[in-house]
Amino acid sequence: MHTALMSTAGTSHDLLGALRGRRERRPRVDPTLAGGLRAWIEDDLAPLVGEADPAQPLFLSPRAVVSESLQTVPPLSALARSALLSALLAQRVVLGSVVHPMDDALSALEADPGQAALVDAIHSLDPDGFAQLAAELTAHYAVLAASLTSIPGTWLPRTNVRLSVPLAGGRVVLGAVASLVMGPPADEVSTVCLLDVTTSSLDPTAQRRLGILSLLETLRSGAAPLRVGSLSTATGEVVLAEVTDELLRDAIADVVSAVAARKATP
Amino acid sequence: MTLRHPSPMLPRARGVTDLLAAPGVTPERLDVGLRRVLAARVATLAPGRDLGPVRLDSYTLLQSRQPERSAPSAFSWSPRTSRRLLGLPAARRVILGSASNPIAAARAEVDDVIARSSAPSIRPGALGRWLAEAPRGVLGSVIAEAANYATDLLTALDWTRLVDVANVGRADPVWAVPGAPWVTLRARRDVEITLDDATHTRSLLCVRAGRPDRTLEDDLGFVALADALSRPDAPMPTRVVGLWPSSGRAVSLEVGPETMRRAARLVVEATDSLRRRTGLVAAA
Numbered sequence: 001m002h003t004a005l006m007s008t009a010g011t012s013h014d015l016l017g018a019l020r021g022r023r024e025r026r027p028r029v030d031p032t033l034a035g036g037l038r039a040w041i042e043d044d045l046a047p048l049v050g051e052a053d054p055a056q057p058l059f060l061s062p063r064a065v066v067s068e069s070l071q072t073v074p075p076l077s078a079l080a081r082s083a084l085l086s087a088l089l090a091q092r093v094v095l096g097s098v099v100h101p102m103d104d105a106l107s108a109l110e111a112d113p114g115q116a117a118l119v120d121a122i123h124s125l126d127p128d129g130f131a132q133l134a135a136e137l138t139a140h141y142a143v144l145a146a147s148l149t150s151i152p153g154t155w156l157p158r159t160n161v162r163l164s165v166p167l168a169g170g171r172v173v174l175g176a177v178a179s180l181v182m183g184p185p186a187d188e189v190s191t192v193c194l195l196d197v198t199t200s201s202l203d204p205t206a207q208r209r210l211g212i213l214s215l216l217e218t219l220r221s222g223a224a225p226l227r228v229g230s231l232s233t234a235t236g237e238v239v240l241a242e243v244t245d246e247l248l249r250d251a252i253a254d255v256v257s258a259v260a261a262r263k264a265t266p
Numbered sequence: 267m268t269l270r271h272p273s274p275m276l277p278r279a280r281g282v283t284d285l286l287a288a289p290g291v292t293p294e295r296l297d298v299g300l301r302r303v304l305a306a307r308v309a310t311l312a313p314g315r316d317l318g319p320v321r322l323d324s325y326t327l328l329q330s331r332q333p334e335r336s337a338p339s340a341f342s343w344s345p346r347t348s349r350r351l352l353g354l355p356a357a358r359r360v361i362l363g364s365a366s367n368p369i370a371a372a373r374a375e376v377d378d379v380i381a382r383s384s385a386p387s388i389r390p391g392a393l394g395r396w397l398a399e400a401p402r403g404v405l406g407s408v409i410a411e412a413a414n415y416a417t418d419l420l421t422a423l424d425w426t427r428l429v430d431v432a433n434v435g436r437a438d439p440v441w442a443v444p445g446a447p448w449v450t451l452r453a454r455r456d457v458e459i460t461l462d463d464a465t466h467t468r469s470l471l472c473v474r475a476g477r478p479d480r481t482l483e484d485d486l487g488f489v490a491l492a493d494a495l496s497r498p499d500a501p502m503p504t505r506v507v508g509l510w511p512s513s514g515r516a517v518s519l520e521v522g523p524e525t526m527r528r529a530a531r532l533v534v535e536a537t538d539s540l541r542r543r544t545g546l547v548a549a550a
Contacts, residue, residue: 035274091406094369094413104403111344111404153367156421158414164477164512173477185421187277220514222278 015147018240019193019227020155020182026189029223037248038219041167044256048263049171057166057173058262062196062212065174065258066205076121077133081199083109083118084137085233089144089179089197090159093151101141102134140199140233147231147238148180155182165219172259174216186223190243196230206230206239211251214243224248267483267528268520270505282509282516283424286459287431290467290504296494296526304495304530309445311537313544322536323438323452323492324472324485330536330543343396345407350473351393352376352408353415354435354456360420361434368420372412376405418511419456419473433458439496451533453492455506466500469507469518477513484532486519491529502526 049058074082087108088098098104106122109115125133151157157180164175179197186192194213210228218224229240241247272281313320341347356371365371376397383394397408425432434457443449457471472489486506494502507518519525 029277031275031277087403087407090410091403094373094409095402095406098406099402104401104406107401107403108345108407111400111407112346113339113342113344114346153369156368156417158368158417159410161414162476162512166477166513170477170479185277185279187279220512222274222514 015195015229015231015238016149016151019195019229021227026191026226028189029186031222033224033245033248034218034222037215037252038167041219041252041255044252045168045172045259048256048259049168052168052171054170057171058259059173059175060255060258062176062209062216065212065254066208076118077136078199079118080122080133081136081140083115084133085140085144085197085199086160086177086179088137088141089148092145092148093157093159093180096150098141098145101138105137143233143236144197144231147233147236151182156184157182163213163216163220165216172255174212174219174255176213176216178213178217183226185221186226190224190226192217192221192223192225194225194228196228197233198230199233201234202230202232202237202239207241207247208250208254210239210241211247212254214241215248215251215255218243218248267487267522267525269483270518270520272516278514278516279422279424282422282507283427285516285518286423286469286471286505286507287427287461288505290461290469293462293465293467293501293504294523295501296491296498297523300526300530301495301498304533305444307534308443308449308537311534311541312443312446312449313541315446315448317544318448320449320537320540321452322450322533322540323454324488325454326540327488327532327536328481328485330539343393345404345411348393348397348408349411349415350456352379352412353419356412357416357419358434360416361425361429361432368413368416369409371416372409375412376409415473422473422509422511422516423457423471428459431460433460439493441492441495449537451488451492451495453489453496455489455493461504466497467504468500469505470503471507471509473509473511475512476510478508478510478515478517482508482517483519484529486517487521487525487529488532490519490521491526491533494526 084105087105088101091098091104109119159180161178161181163178164173166173178194180195182193183191194217196213210230214225214228224243227240227242229238231238270285272285352372352375356368356375359365359371359374360368365374379394380398383398388394436458439453441451454472455470456473459469461467461469470489470493472486486508490503490506502521505518505520507516509516
């Protein structure tokens with residue numbers, strides 16, 4: 001299994017089924033893999049960040065790693081859509097349904113002090129802008145609901161999971177928020193699946209970002225995940241990737257290149 | 267101080283369970299002199315009773331050493347601030363078999379807390395009152411955060427080995443300072459494992475957010491001290507294991523007399539810092 005699978009799932013049933021796959025075909029966990037990957041990435045990062053101050057770490061998300069240029073701040077509408085949809089994803093997974101997408105999502109954001117600035121910005125929209133955002137959110141949620149049918153609680157689904165792996169003595173922090181994680185921790189065979197839900201369309205870097213997400217989970221949990229995927233609620237596109245040695249090797253190369261590029265950019 | 271790490275070659279849950287459940291060395295009690303001196307120093311340095319109760323836990327201890335940036339914001343309930351209070355009992359429900367999975371357990375726990383909130387003894391501002399009035403969208407986020415917390419805890423350990431010796435989500439041990447009882451030390455720990463029933467030796471597990479940093483020994487050492495102070499009839503905890511699910515890290519602090527002396531010094535420094543800060547606020 002050395003070739004990453006990249007495919008588009010057509011229906012909702014396909015997405016969860018394709019992510020989990022058939023139980024008897026799950027690959028065995030290689031207990032030496034995570035340690036080997038960590039040693040490799042630490043060796044490559046050491047000469048790049050050895051003199052950096054650990055008190056001011058370089059934070060890298062999957063999107064930041066694969067971006068050619070330094071990131072710009074997304075527009076308010078994109079930030080708002082993304083945060084609101086994340087709240088609806090959590091609600092759908094734990095309550096099974098969403099009745100009023102904008103009301104439910106906005107009330108969830110209002111209860112989170114960390115989102116106060118975004119909530120203020122949403123409330124500052126003029127009536128047309130607010131109605132536009134509500135309509136867009138409803139459309140995004142319709143795609144999400146069609147793609148994610150009810151997930152059994154026994155699959156241990158958790159939403160908006162924060163992953164944060166310090167590297168090079170804390171000088172680099174690889175971090176992400178995984179929209180949906182399913183499956184118990186791996187013991188003998190790979191069991192964990194991760195899904196990234198985005199309100200943007202999927203660009204050619206989607207699979208590389210999934211590689212970074214896989215690397216993060218491998219370093220964090222000590223076992224490679226079974227499968228990773230990305231769902232665009234803008235277009236309904238899905239990208240799935242088997243977590244292979246090749247995908248993880250490419251992810252390490254991407255992280256090291258990203259750190260080198262930022263070192264070269266004052 | 268001795269730090270130990272789980273074996274990297276074992277599945278993570280097995281490695282952390284081995285770390286937590288390893289037999290302890292000869293049980294040792296907290297030094298009576300240290301207890302007495304600590305109480306006297308804290309009582310002397312504590313902010314006045316008129317300034318309200320002072321609760322010292324790992325968070326306030328570490329915050330007291332940070333430069334003061336701005337006035338701390340008032341506490342409010344949120345999915346984040348309620349996740350441990352709901353997630354721990356949810357995990358206990360799954361371990362005891364009264365719920366089949368963390369989401370079902372978190373929903374049941376929220377329902378119970380709301381049902382209890384109508385009792386006259388429940389004060390305004392309590393978690394139950396907030397949940398009872400929360401719209402559906404907020405409840406969704408609250409249940410999701412609690413289920414994540416419970417899942418982190420349930421998947422971090424091999425419960426088949428611990429179910430008879432683990433106490434999950436029991437109230438945090440609290441020690442009120444003799445001579446200044448409005449000052450309390452609270453050990454924020456999530457699981458207590460009985461290592462030996464006869465000698466009352468135990469190890470503690472603390473689930474923490476984010477990733478470990480250089481303050482981890484202070485955090486875990488404080489938990490050991492507060493736990494030992496609150497249990498004068500039992501030996502000091504054998505070890506305190508910190509678990510950071512977001513980064514997949516676990517570290518065990520093996521507890522000894524030096525751990526306690528260092529933690530006691532930090533408590534005195536934190537009390538002094540709090541007195542100066544609250545004094546400044548009161549003067550302003």
